[in-house]
Amino acid sequence: MKNNKFNIKEYSALSLSFIAVSASLQGQVIYTDIEPDAVLEYSGGVIGIDMDNDGTYDFAFKNTVFSNYSTLYHTSFRYERILAGPVYTPLNLIAGSRKTYGGSYAGSFYVYFPYALEEGALITPPALHFQNYGFQRMAFADYYYSPWLGWTTWDGGLWFPEKIEHFIGVRFIDDDSLYHHGWIRCSVIDTGHTLIIHDYAYESQPNHPIAAGSLETYVDIENNNPLYSIYSFGNTIYYHLPSEDLGSEITLFDLAGRIIYSGIISETYSSISPNCLPGIYVVRITTSTQSITRKVSIGN
Structure with missing residues (x-):
């Protein structure tokens, strides 16, 4: 130790x-x-x-x-x-x-x-x-x-x-x-x-x-929109959103505000496995009408 x-x-x-x-x-x-x-x-x-x-x-x-x-x-x-x-x-x-x-x-x-x-x-x-x-x-x-x-x-x-x-x-x-x-x-x-x-x-x-x-x-947590979900397991981030929001942008930030990953969502159920160190990160999905942000923990 x-x-x-x-x-x-x-x-x-x-x-x-x-x-x-x-x-x-x-x-x-x-x-x-x-x-x-x-x-x-x-x-x-x-x-x-x-x-x-x-x-x-x-x-x-x-x-x-x-x-x-x-x-x-x-x-x-x-x-x-x-x-x-x-x-x-x-x-x-x-x-x-x-x-x-x-x-x-x-x-x-x-x-x-x-x-x-x-x-x-x-x-x-x-x-x-x-x-x-x-x-x-x-x-x-x-x-x-x-x-x-x-x-x-x-x-x-x-x-x-x-x-x-x-x-x-x-x-x-x-x-x-x-x-x-x-x-x-x-x-x-x-x-x-x-x-x-x-x-x-x-x-x-x-x-x-x-x-x-x-x-x-x-x-x-109490008012979480059930139409959207963002969660992590291991080194993979999973997300779901309604079909009408396909084409939205997904962005991953570290806690210093640096962009680790950015992409366009083409499937309602999908995932990303960013190349980054284990730790706490922020995921943001930006649609045409709103922005959904969640904190996730990425492991090895």
Whole structure:
């Protein structure tokens, strides 16, 4: 695994330019790719996420390990945790659950667990619960030792021991005190020891839901014209349109706005296999009366 060290200033510069070029193409969904992926592999590592690129970090992720040994009682403990939480304001929230531990004798306490959302999950209340606690446990393992009990282990979290390319759902407030919903694509590997952050996006329309992993505004998803379809599988883009729109132009853009492919549509059902690198692209079909745009992911 690559040892990608990130600090706050480096990360901010890396994500800034990509938001600027993607916003013009993505419309209402503002997407940011992290290249290379941000990796929290060692204790003390912290990554800040500025969802809307306003210069203030909205959420932070931390890899932390803490241990202690008591010479008096000959006991020891070790905490290993991947944490997520809002920063600077309790008005930002992460979708997750809250569980109560303890009892009346020793007292009780809450532990917060961010959801590991599947692609397509709708991010909005009341479909999901949202928490504003600053140290929510994605994955954790606590080890205790005493001469009387030996070693005991308490581990868990909805991302433990491993989740590959699932999504954190977020709800954050902008400079105008309006709420937006977004997703952050993450992986937890190495039995909960390593966090990888791949990319993130948010819906620019206040208080509108967003589907986890989607680059299409939920308004367009709900109102999608069934006469037109554009989707990708592997390195091929498939499309369908009514026969009266034959002769329309199909254009493929990268996220910098460069034209990768352009052609004239001669069949109602067809496909193209552009010669381009894997990644996120924008397909536009221009008819005599309208323009239909979709975001697609092209693989190997």
